[in-house]
Amino acid sequence: MSIKKILGSLLALCLMLSLLPSAAYAVDSQGNSGTFTAASMNVDGLPNSILGISINSDGPGSDGTKAISAKLNEMQWDIIGVSEDFNYNTELLSSLSSYSSGTHRGGISGLRNNTDGLNLLWKNTISVTGEKWTSWNTYYSTGIFGTGNGADGMIDKGYRFYQATVAEGVTVDVYILHMDADSDAGDISARESQLTQLADAIKASDNKNPIIVMGDTNCRYTREHLETLFIDAINADSRFTIQDAWVEKVRNGVYPTYGADAIVAKDKGGSYDYPEAEIVDKLFYINNTDSAVTLTANSYSVVTTFTDSEGTALADHWPILVDFAYTVKGQEHTHSYTLTSETAPTCTEPGSKTYTCSACDDSYTETITAQGHAYENGVCTRCGDPDPDAATGAEPVYTLGDSTTEIISGEKYAIVFPSAIPYSLNHSESGAISAGTIRLTKEDEVPADLIWTLTKQDKGYTISAEINGETKYLARTKNLTNGGYKIALQDDPFVWTVTASDSNGRLRVTTKVISRTYTLRYYTTKTGWIVAGRGDDIQIYQVNR
Known part of the structure; x- marks a missing residue:
């Protein structure tokens, strides 16, 4: 759920705390072939209450987060980027013994919390390294304690970076994020600044890997300059080609028009079915011309089956899922072939010589023509077989x-x-x-x-x-x-x-x-x-x- 749901319930708490000494909250300043799956999900991990005050009464809570964990284990997605992983991290991991996870930065217990709510989950068959987190340079929240306009001042929102090796020789840079909430002009401006900050970080990277970017953007193409500030900005770098998996697979590569009517899902008060509806959870992927690995999105889906046995959604965001294929180019080199096996020809069967490249194991085989019999005095001088035409002493x-x-x-x-x-x-x-x-x-x-x-x-x-x-x-x-x-x-x-x-x-x-x-x-x-x-x-x- 959006952190803005805290606002109403915290008003009483804010009044009680208003007599305390005031504090300044500065904004911190600050990138072979096979298949795998990547999913992004907001797990709605806000506590049900703070200091006895109900703030997220309809959230999944402890029991609901255990159900989310069990469902994730059932789905067996390879890489999962989560947001709002706050107070129920233990429950979130409870059924995921076959997964590893990044650093949990803690829950929410007061008005200012040193946590980003982000985490990456991955199957134990995948190797993940290089965890880093970065705060947004700009956010927008109002009120004395930063609880207005999505309460973005209450946590350290930003993005995280990981490197995931999904197969031998296949390493992908992974960015997960949670952007400013709410829809006032200040919120939109903050999100657009965050889009530029992330695009600049990606363009500054020099890992020569393909890239996946996923998370709760709180953005709509019809409302934010998402295409201009993020898609076009990254495509302007000759190394990179970025795709929004939803735009590519559902909209045939046609981006929604900025300023047009929002493409809202029916279950959010709009008129569009999934996956045609635009949602704020997004998954982008970027191919790098310097990389030997190329990613392709085989499919994109909004997982509306992420429910309990009675069909009730387990969180207030549906997960999004992309099935990826990867291909790996062979390293360019000059072949160095040596003879690795040889079969001599016989009178009736061809022989062969096999040569193998010492650098890449590429090989080729030369065929040696069968020699044919060489009869002399009724016997083949090569193999010793009798000449059938001489066996009887008469012409056949x-x-x-x-x-x-x-x-x-x-x-x-x-x-x-x-x-x-x-x-x-x-x-x-x-x-x-x-x-x-x-x-x-x-x-x-x-x-x-x-x-x-x-x-x-x-x-x-x-x-x-x-x-x-x-x-x-x-x-x-x-x-x-x-x-x-x-x-x-x-x-x-x-x-x-x-x-x-x-x-x-x-x-x-x-x-x-x-x-x-x-x-x-x-x-x-x-x-x-x-x-x-x-x-x-x-x-x-x-x-x-």
């Missing part, structure tokens, strides 16, 4: 199987361009590529010059042929021809991209030149088989031994 016979889109690495296939006249992809002992027009049906014997081996690699397949006991690889050359590039056989592996067509049960075999994709296909009788800019699908047939 291969027959045509089914058309397929399922490639088995290391198996043999015939490659055909389907058309009115099917053209097969042929190779010769001289290493030349040609197009054949032989028509084969299933289980027909397949000539050796039609047989290709497809072998899986890290980023595609090699297409190879055994010619005179050596493995030769089909490759795109650098020689242009009508419609694309010529192809040829070479000693070094060449990796093709092979994808299945969803529509016709065929395959598309491609390679890239800079950013353009070229497709393996039969083109014309003049050019034969090439990689063409105009793509088309091919068929492959299993070749069975």
